[in-house]
Amino acid sequence: MATFRFKTPVNEADARKPSIGDTVYVSGIMITARDQAHRRALEYVRAGKSIPVSFEGGVVFHCGPIAVKEGDQWRIVAAGPTTSTRMESYEAEFVEKLKPRIIVGKAGMGAKTAEAAKKFGAMYCDFTGGAAVLASQRIRAVKGVEWYDLGMPEALWILEVEEFGPMTVTIDSHGKNLHDIVQGSAQEKRTEILKILGVSQ
């Protein structure tokens, strides 16, 4: 298992290097986006409207932080990943149109995202779910917040990060999906488990 250290913006060739199971750290800019922000971003892009941030070569972070405003500066208190499966219906189009190279979240994503990662050169990384204090320690500054009308968790938070990680690549640009492999293996064991538990079939 290799370790990769990326600095944003990330180019396609570099984004295609890691494989599932590899470790990734990111420095530079990460922008949070959850369901609502994905939905609005795609609505705007489809309508030819501009959005207030650029994801090109960047990192989209499935995260709704706890932030506090101190004077006129925001500080992130806790910022772990949210469950990425909720963004599955948006992500492939998001990757195609807004061109992020790294998606960060937890619990993995599905076949459509994996296909987009392969086609356009992107990866999906797991950061430990719930490890919000660890994550926030790697955030150096809040560079801005957009679409705050969506509420604190759903807004776009523009975060400057240093060595954000360790993250595990669970979807690479070669069509592999680590969560799918684990899930498939659990499904294969099901019959055996039920037998051991004495479940009548």
Next chain:
Amino acid sequence: MLVLKELRLHGGFLLEIEETVEKAAVEILRRAVIYLPKDVKEALNDAYENETSEAGKTQLKAIIDNINLGESGKTPICQDTGVILFYVTVGKDFGDASFIPAVLRAAVRKATVEVPLRPNAVHPLTRKNSGDNTGTNMPYINWDIGDGDYIELTAMPKGAGSENMSSFAMLTPGEGASALKRFVIDQVIRAGAQPCPPTIIGVGVGGSADIALKLAKKALFRPISVRHPEPDIADLEKVLLRGINMTGIGPMGLGGTFTSLGVNIEYAYCHTASLPVGVNMQCWAARRATARIHRDGTVEMIS
């Protein structure tokens, strides 16, 4: 409200106890989101010692580091500080408890700013965020009646990652425990990485549809180090845990031995023609805190 006002004039008991309950509620919310219960921490340490997969061990290390950092920095361990569920047991000698809903609502608003908690509560359809974790029927209060001159107040900030994996079914009564085991194992496999494993699985059996789910949630209040008092149910808890941990889903669904830390079951008698089963999952950040508030204003922090 007229009654409250009159009582305030007579000796100020209500005014003082209102303040005390509000303060205690803010304090248990703070404790709940920063400090994990002892039984959960012990189980996570044990999982870290015994996890055989490298990926799983890395995740458990991050989890334990995160818990320690949260405690030392007095910071919520997870950014998802949940929706706030309260469980209130009113002692028969406590006296008037009608002020509690308003006070708990105020406490949630205060804790949202002071702890801070993430404002999570939104209208279910418009998705508009109230900004202070309150709204129609939120915080939700479950009531019970107990002994003594005190109220026992428990806060459970429940994260959505695990709550979204809840499930319920009316199973075939004739299949009994077999149907229950199959349902629970299938739900754990379906949930996979999503509820932030290693999880705690609350199972409610019997009653009616709503009661089964209530019992599933109530099961999560029992420490995972404590088995059900009835040996048959205790065995079922152990057997289910063993089965769940054979799936290999592991910490954060990256593969490993520890998919769950514990299975807690609560049950109620039910109709002879029904077998309702509810499953409520809890992430590793299994947050809960309890305070006992006596009529004379003394407060004990229970957990």
